[in-house]
Amino acid sequence: MSEYLQEIRDSVRQVVADSGLAAGHETVWPLAVELGWLLTSVPEELGGLDLGVAGTSELCQELGRGLTEIPFIPAVLALEALSHCQWSDRASWIERFTTGELVSAPLVEADLSIDRSGVDQVLVSGSATAVQSAEEASHLLLWDSSSECVLLIPMQQPGLEFIKQSTWDEARRLYDVIFNEVAVDSSLVLATDEVAGKLIARLRTLRNFSLAADAIGASSALLELTVEHLQTREQFGRPLALFQALKHRCADMKTVIAGAEAMLQDCLRKFASQLGEDVVELKSKTAKYLASTAFLQVAEEALQLHGGIGMADEHPCHLFLKRSLLSEHLATSDMTCEVDLATSFLVGTEG
Amino acid sequence: MSSDTTTRQLREEVRAWLAENVPADWRRSMTGVEQEAFVAAQREWFGKLAQAGYATPHWPQGWPGGGRSLAEQKIIYEEVARADAPRLILYFVALYHAACTLMECGTPQQQDKYLPAILSGEIWCQGFSEPNAGSDLASLKTRAERRGDKYIINGQKTWSTMAQYADRCLLLARTDRSGPPQAGLTYLLLDMRAKGVTVRPISQITGDDEFAEIFFDDVEVPIEDRVGEEGQGWAVAQATLASERGLTLVELSQRMRYSLSMLAEALKENGCYDDPVARRDLGVVIAKVDAACALADQYLLKRISGEEAVGDASLVKLYYAHALREFTRLGRKISGLRGQYAKTFVRGATQETGNWTLDFMNSYNWSIAGGSNEIQRNIVAERMLGMPREPKSWRWGEG
Numbered sequence: 001m002s003e004y005l006q007e008i009r010d011s012v013r014q015v016v017a018d019s020g021l022a023a024g025h026e027t028v029w030p031l032a033v034e035l036g037w038l039l040t041s042v043p044e045e046l047g048g049l050d051l052g053v054a055g056t057s058e059l060c061q062e063l064g065r066g067l068t069e070i071p072f073i074p075a076v077l078a079l080e081a082l083s084h085c086q087w088s089d090r091a092s093w094i095e096r097f098t099t100g101e102l103v104s105a106p107l108v109e110a111d112l113s114i115d116r117s118g119v120d121q122v123l124v125s126g127s128a129t130a131v132q133s134a135e136e137a138s139h140l141l142l143w144d145s146s147s148e149c150v151l152l153i154p155m156q157q158p159g160l161e162f163i164k165q166s167t168w169d170e171a172r173r174l175y176d177v178i179f180n181e182v183a184v185d186s187s188l189v190l191a192t193d194e195v196a197g198k199l200i201a202r203l204r205t206l207r208n209f210s211l212a213a214d215a216i217g218a219s220s221a222l223l224e225l226t227v228e229h230l231q232t233r234e235q236f237g238r239p240l241a242l243f244q245a246l247k248h249r250c251a252d253m254k255t256v257i258a259g260a261e262a263m264l265q266d267c268l269r270k271f272a273s274q275l276g277e278d279v280v281e282l283k284s285k286t287a288k289y290l291a292s293t294a295f296l297q298v299a300e301e302a303l304q305l306h307g308g309i310g311m312a313d314e315h316p317c318h319l320f321l322k323r324s325l326l327s328e329h330l331a332t333s334d335m336t337c338e339v340d341l342a343t344s345f346l347v348g349t350e351g
Numbered sequence: 352m353s354s355d356t357t358t359r360q361l362r363e364e365v366r367a368w369l370a371e372n373v374p375a376d377w378r379r380s381m382t383g384v385e386q387e388a389f390v391a392a393q394r395e396w397f398g399k400l401a402q403a404g405y406a407t408p409h410w411p412q413g414w415p416g417g418g419r420s421l422a423e424q425k426i427i428y429e430e431v432a433r434a435d436a437p438r439l440i441l442y443f444v445a446l447y448h449a450a451c452t453l454m455e456c457g458t459p460q461q462q463d464k465y466l467p468a469i470l471s472g473e474i475w476c477q478g479f480s481e482p483n484a485g486s487d488l489a490s491l492k493t494r495a496e497r498r499g500d501k502y503i504i505n506g507q508k509t510w511s512t513m514a515q516y517a518d519r520c521l522l523l524a525r526t527d528r529s530g531p532p533q534a535g536l537t538y539l540l541l542d543m544r545a546k547g548v549t550v551r552p553i554s555q556i557t558g559d560d561e562f563a564e565i566f567f568d569d570v571e572v573p574i575e576d577r578v579g580e581e582g583q584g585w586a587v588a589q590a591t592l593a594s595e596r597g598l599t600l601v602e603l604s605q606r607m608r609y610s611l612s613m614l615a616e617a618l619k620e621n622g623c624y625d626d627p628v629a630r631r632d633l634g635v636v637i638a639k640v641d642a643a644c645a646l647a648d649q650y651l652l653k654r655i656s657g658e659e660a661v662g663d664a665s666l667v668k669l670y671y672a673h674a675l676r677e678f679t680r681l682g683r684k685i686s687g688l689r690g691q692y693a694k695t696f697v698r699g700a701t702q703e704t705g706n707w708t709l710d711f712m713n714s715y716n717w718s719i720a721g722g723s724n725e726i727q728r729n730i731v732a733e734r735m736l737g738m739p740r741e742p743k744s745w746r747w748g749e750g
Contacts, residue, residue: 242739247736266644286637286642339631
């Protein structure tokens with residue numbers, strides 16, 4: 001790990017430790033801006049730290065450990081899109097979005113239709129779900145693969161509505177956004193046609209890796225919490241950690257996390273510079289799937305191993321459980337991933 | 352020359368050699384044959400590999416084929432997996448366990464005597480496990496009594512792979528019954544042709560008999576065949592067990608990945624290619640196989656960079672064993688009732704043969720042998736997660 005990355009990761013770790021679990025947007029976002037977290041993967045020539053997807057993954061992992069509320073992943077996606085578009089003024093946009101102005105993006109595929117027939121504007125209709133912190137955002141990054149278009153859309157304008165969804169996991173702050181023939185100036189279109197196709201693959205891949213890292217961080221923190229509980233809680237005159245039946249379940253949790261983590265690191269090592277390629281998107285899907293299923297397993301086990309206290313609202317166990325249940329359905333849901341992985345593989349063996 | 356170029360060259364070289372030399376259709380020729388034919392085929396394959404230097408890449412510089420870095424060894428194993436070459440099951444203990452133990456703990460005289468013999472095809476077996484000492488290896492009871500310049504061996508070993516063909520045995524025996532169990536063990540090299548050695552193959556649930564029991568009845572071992580000092584056997588045995596750690600599973604997890612196509616075939620053959628449930632199950636297995644490969648690779652990278660931590664090897668083994676179980680279970684499910692018709696098996700095959708019920712049963716080798724899943728979980732929980740060790744004070748009648 002480079003010195004820069006280590007430094008910035010330590011700053012995230014420090015903030016997460018100081019502000020506590022599921023720390024709010026108001027506390028953490030200003031620090032994220034001030035400490036330069038958003039610059040992590042921005043290329044050097046655009047004023048960033050150039051630490052790439054490996055860098056943002058480290059940060060996502062740390063933020064995941066703390067179930068932190070800030071919309072870091074969507075902001076990273078928007079900055080990635082800007083860094084890889086042809087806009088002449090992209091540097092000033094990047095500056096806006098790294099110095100306080102908030103940009104968001106949906107954490108699942110949006111259901112959009114983008115009419116590109118107009119000369120100076122495009123018309124956006126449809127809806128996007130799982131848009132983090134939409135209310136605070138000035139812009140959203142949107143894409144649609146069938147109309148081959150990636151664009152930024154300003155939040156405040158006619159035809160655009162947003163609705164806060166109160167999810168079980170409160171620390172994601174998800175919104176639905178509805179677009180009713182929203183007119184967007186053509187200058188806000190980041191990419192179209194084939195270029196858009198590549199960019200979309202890149203963004204989905206990055207989203208998968210980020211969510212995988214987030215889930216790995218959260219599951220590692222939860223395993224630590226669980227082991228600590230078993231070490232301190234005594235029954236039958238001994239700590240629960242002495243019972244092999246429970247130790248082995250912790251070992252199994254460690255093993256699934258290790259598998260998911262190795263997959264993510266393997267991908268980052270091999271594919272960090274090939275983010276727009278189909279085969280890499282598939283690998284990123286595998287990484288996200290392994291991480292979110294590992295997180296689910298750990299969260300389910302953790303609740304059981306905590307016993308009664310795990311059912312109490314005052315204990316953080318449930319926050320991790322709810323995050324894991326939500327993560328299962330972000331990007332591509334686990335069930336769909338299973339089918340997709342098999343189908344891509346079978347198509348490969350036919351060729 | 353850059354390291355990228357050298358590794359690419361090595362890869363191409365190995366790939367070309369394998370394409371030329373892997374016995375064509377060995378799976379078919381090894382199906383349903385008697386073990387003698389298998390042994391002959393293994394001898395021939397070992398001879399070829401040894402001559403090309405690919406049997407001993409892990410040996411030190413100066414030995415034929417030796418002096419390869421871990422990264423180079425990895426390339427060789429990946430290519431062997433890719434070429435679906437037969438595994439050197441018969442020589443594994445000799446090439447890894449015996450050779451690495453001798454290199455690390457043997458005297459120059461022992462090295463001079465035994466290493467060239469291994470290179471020329473001597474077969475070795477391991478005499479560690481006993482009927483009453485499996486996971487609790489240190490409790491073993493086979494006795495080695497010192498008489499002048501000899502040890503006299505009495506007792507029984509079990510689960511010794513291919514012992515019926517072995518020339519020599521790596522024997523862990525008890526020289527002292529006082530004190531803690533680990534302290535009284537001594538490591539010996541035993542001639543399997545010596546008087547008083549009886550080998551009885553164990554007929555397995557798969558119909559194969561890869562393992563055997565070994566009985567020792569006043570067998571003499573000269574004192575110069577002791578490795579390490581008397582009472583230091585436990586430490587020497589650790590060197591034996593560490594010798595193959597990591598590399599084997601890099602190869603086997605790669606083989607599992609290449610074998611995924613067998614599941615695609617099974618879906619077709621059994622009319623469930625488009626079955627959405629079967630597809631989901633396949634997706635789960637694909638992801639787990641990917642993770643097993645990534646974990647084995649990462650482990651080897653850690654070993655190369657000297658960052659290996661206690662327990663890392665256990666994670667690799669636990670994950671591989673799990674992925675293999677899921678893989679073979681799915682094959683068994685897909686193949687339906689037809690998968691229950693007993694088929695003749697391929698001798699010396701890898702873990703995945705498409706004979707699904709047999710493959711499924713064989714997958715237990717990986718969750719039981721070489722430190723069972725339960726032992727690995729103890730290591731992970733105690734050494735990685737810092738959970739307390741088992742209390743040791745239990746006695747019959749106290750529970």
